[in-house]
Amino acid sequence: MAGRLLDSGDEAITDINVTPFVDVMLVLLVIFMVTANYIVNQSINIQLPKADTGQVIQTRNLALVIDKESKVYLDGKPVEIDVLGEKITTFKATQADGTSVQALISADTATPHGTVVKVIDVVRKSGITELAINVEAASN
Secondary structure: OOOOOOOOOOOOOOOOOOHHHHHHHHHHHHHHHHHHHHHHHOOOOOOOOEEOOOOOOOOOOEEEEEOOOOOEEEOOEEEOHHHHHHHHHHHHHOOOOOOOOEEEEEEOOOOOHHHHHHHHHHHHHOOOOEEEEEOEEOOO
């Protein structure tokens, strides 16, 4: 750090102090990082059905969401059922280490049963045999 000797106390301080600015930016960065995951997870509005046997799954590789209008989302991005199989196959091809791909299907309670069955069928035809249905744990 460069410093200078003060000859007299009459001179004005003309240097810009950036320390408070950096402190504020770091606090904002931490707040953004904490809230970003919550915002992304809540971006697709669905109401999950409740089940007494629901479990928490620690790992998931592929997230499929079906809203009440039967729109399908693959990892948060809208996708048509017709091209869903191609996207899943592409995703599986990117798994370089050969690990098995798991699918987690979340469907709104108002979603028609036929749409959920179609999505499950496409997932299984794409070679994914490990899949789970996302539900909320029922309160007793």
